[in-house]
Amino acid sequence: QVQLVESGGGLVQAGDSLRLSCAASGRSASNWIMGWFRQAPGKEREFVAGISWNGGSTGYADSVKGRFTISRDNAKNTVELQMNSLKPEDTAVYYCAAREGTVISTRKNRYDYWGQGTQVTVSS
Numbered sequence: 001q002v003q004l005v006e007s008g009g010g011l012v013q014a015g016d017s018l019r020l021s022c023a024a025s026g027r028s029a030s031n032w033i034m035g036w037f038r039q040a041p042g043k044e045r046e047f048v049a050g051i052s053w054n055g056g057s058t059g060y061a062d063s064v065k066g067r068f069t070i071s072r073d074n075a076k077n078t079v080e081l082q083m084n085s086l087k088p089e090d091t092a093v094y095y096c097a098a099r100e101g102t103v104i105s106t107r108k109n110r111y112d113y114w115g116q117g118t119q120v121t122v123s124s
Contacts, residue, residue: 002026002113004096009118012086016122020081022096022115033099034072034079037108038092038120045095049081050104059104064090086122093117 008020020036035050049070050059058070064083072079079096097111105111 002032002098004098004113004115006094006096006115006118009094009120011121011123014087014122014124016086017082017084018086018120020083020094020096020118020120022079022081024077024079024098028077033101033104034070035097035099035104035111036070036079036081037095037097037111038090039095039117040092043092045108047106047108048094050106051079052102052104057104059106061106083120086120088122088124091120091122093119 003025005023006020012018031053033050033052036048037045038048039045048061048064049068051070051072055072067085069082095117096115098113099111
């Protein structure tokens with residue numbers, strides 16, 4: 001079992017930056033794929049970014065490419081999402097997720113564990 005707890009959400013203005021963090025506990029998640037998803041009101045949960053177990057491979061949704069950066073620190077069992085140049089359309093609940101395997105998946109049903117989510121609100 002892996003427990004994931006997100007932090008770092010908040011209310012910011014368009015153009016600001018925010019850094020989300022996800023702390024993993026329980027079974028070691030150091031060799032797992034970690035991902036960030038988000039869900040806006042009335043919309044499906046969507047993939048934002050993913051990172052391989054050693055950080056050597058990352059993947060991003062087109063909507064955040066060039067603005068968001070995912071990273072991980074296996075010694076601390078954390079994964080972070082640096083979000084720059086935030087837009088109102090980035091407003092959503094952001095979820096950290098983990099899956100066993102070696103391939104970053106954009107499909108939410110491929111992830112085994114989820115955090116409770118953290119709200120990010122970007123005002124215009």
